[in-house]
Amino acid sequence: MSQSYSISLDLAHATAERVGSHGLDAAYFENLSHRVRGFRARLNLERGQGRHSYLALPHDQDALETVLRSAAPRMGHFDDLVVLGIGGSSLGLWALYRALSPLGGAGVCVHVVDNTDPLLFADIAGRVSLKRTLFVAVSKSGSTLETVLALGFFAGKLRAAQLKLADHLMVVTDPEKGPLKKFADEHELETLSIPPGVGGRFSVLTAAGLLPAALAGLDIGTLMEGAEQAERACRECALEQDWPARLGLVATDLCRDKGKRGLVFMPYSSRLAAVADWLVQLWDESLGKSRRLDQTAVEAGQTAIRAVGATDQHAQLQLFLEGPNDKFTLFARVERPEPDLPLGDFEWGAFDAEFVRGKTLSQVLNAQQRGTAQALAERQRPSAALSLPTLSPRVLGELLLGLELATTYAGFAWAVDAYDQPAVELGKRISRRILGG
């Protein structure tokens, strides 16, 4: 039997029927499956040619076992885990940790040094006891300035405390080259690798995300099963159920043809807030390009905007409803969170909230999502909703791989290279010159 997704995408509120000229019409949706078929064929052709390397990760059983084998002997020996990494080397881990960390803050405490801010360095240095702390330095190139500075600072602290680097520091980097790899070899640090073909923002399912996640006690095995299911589904599922492809195409077309320059990602779940941060990098950096693949000029890209429901109903919704009609909102709902909470006995009536009695909290939260979607539609503002059966490692694996796929499809639709980031070196060169380097 062919594999399918457990997540589904509801595009009803993106149709012209619901939101008039700000939505896509019936002919568009009739044609969509044909286009998905074509893009899928292209994806499969190109992966055979060695592109889209991240799609091989869910099947890399060796890589998973390496992570598990490296993590196991360290567990229980540390109170704090400090990840030295930035961008793709921190956002993926946060997305995993915020979504899946044990309730009640049990287990090792996770910190991330993702900035060159002295207050951040000092804060984390003040929070941890070096003897009971494990550091993981993550940098694909091995020369990311922010990560190198953090490494220098904390390695200096370990040396000053006469602790052995190899006992307290692990490395994730390119398997062959780069200064971090060299440093790790010289100091006999345990080193895991990021496959050369996988870029930082697509690296959450490599050791960059998986090693710290495993050290934090997350169930990365099941996470990868979910990702594997998604990878099979992307080849086998019915075209109408191919939510990543449909999302990538619909978001791009709403941007180019209907002026929806912003993609608001609004999960109704505090635990998915960091997935929103992760998606901001994935979407912005992959699609924000000044050249198409054929080198013609373009100002491609759509600004991903992080929102969290119901929280941001009290912060950003006024703008989304009444401000410029230039956004497409992508909701995510968790149908059956575990645990759900029944709303017990309380003076609900006194607060004009008798209607919540007997409900569970997720019923309220998901009603709020529907209310917001409908309110947007009444103002002719398009939206779509991802429905997650629950928030398990398996579903999260599917969600992350699916959003990566959606980004690849959006890259096809924009005709840009979704895997490079040619502009980010410019500011670095200028900063370096300012510092006399």
Next chain:
Amino acid sequence: MSQSYSISLDLAHATAERVGSHGLDAAYFENLSHRVRGFRARLNLERGQGRHSYLALPHDQDALETVLRSAAPRMGHFDDLVVLGIGGSSLGLWALYRALSPLGGAGVCVHVVDNTDPLLFADIAGRVSLKRTLFVAVSKSGSTLETVLALGFFAGKLRAAQLKLADHLMVVTDPEKGPLKKFADEHELETLSIPPGVGGRFSVLTAAGLLPAALAGLDIGTLMEGAEQAERACRECALEQDWPARLGLVATDLCRDKGKRGLVFMPYSSRLAAVADWLVQLWDESLGKSRRLDQTAVEAGQTAIRAVGATDQHAQLQLFLEGPNDKFTLFARVERPEPDLPLGDFEWGAFDAEFVRGKTLSQVLNAQQRGTAQALAERQRPSAALSLPTLSPRVLGELLLGLELATTYAGFAWAVDAYDQPAVELGKRISRRILGG
């Protein structure tokens, strides 16, 4: 002597000289001070008529003393502080706490319940010991659904544990009316008030932000001195130094005349990340309006986008540099963070980073900010930079009040009511109907 700001605004990278037709020309800037004078006169006239109530807060010595008097006897008796509040009732506290909390995580642990997410409720319930926890419920109206649900849940837990509500629960709400006020009176809970004229998103310098901040051990007295200095400066300082007014006008004009639909707020400081979240609500909800004050139709507003430097150089910068030229970036730099950190001895050369030797971390961070601003300018993308002398309670007070003032001025420029939020009720009504209420 007239009072002035300690923060300054550099608009050089927003000029036509630097960014061509995407910037504002010399004639614009020549005229700007005259316009600031006119808008200032309007502000002062209207505050005399009872509008812009938040400007009175820095002078309300009684309110400050009430907060300090209420907080003092509770301090030292609790390990955890849990704030039940959403939107304006949580973002302000987070902005204060993230910016000013003691280094190393000393002191009481702060949590915020700002969503109807069962996983959030369960997580916080699992983290705290009720006996050693103080709850503060914050809601201006006293009927905010999310806050009422959290109150019902945690009050239920306190009752089940046979703990007295009055020992573990404080309230901040309207001084006269609303169900939360009534509930507090019935249960003899200590209650502080939000002045009726001050809306949620302008409430950070009321008890809504100040009480939890004081309970968390922050120096709110000095914070309010900084806010008071800003409030005096907004009436007295030289027009050229009036950064809030200049920012409000420049941002609005860049949006309307130059198509800069996004305001990227990018502090180069991890500690100001939550100020960015706070500003998103302030800017979006205040300016995102479908009617002008004269009731004519408009799609007013500019989307505030949160970014943190240097972190987001590795996430959003590619889009900002090469994607659509539809954003205005507002940087904030901290000139002398305390502590700053000298970069000690390390194998910098092996990482091709010998140029950092002898530098401090903030020199690197601020060079990164300048490099990014220059890179944006080279791509004709306008930016401006706020310069903060340091990150103290005093400077933060000035920053927050100044950003509120900038929002008021932007409201003038858009000709909208910056203090209402007419659209946010719509989704709530629909959600309620879905739940059968």
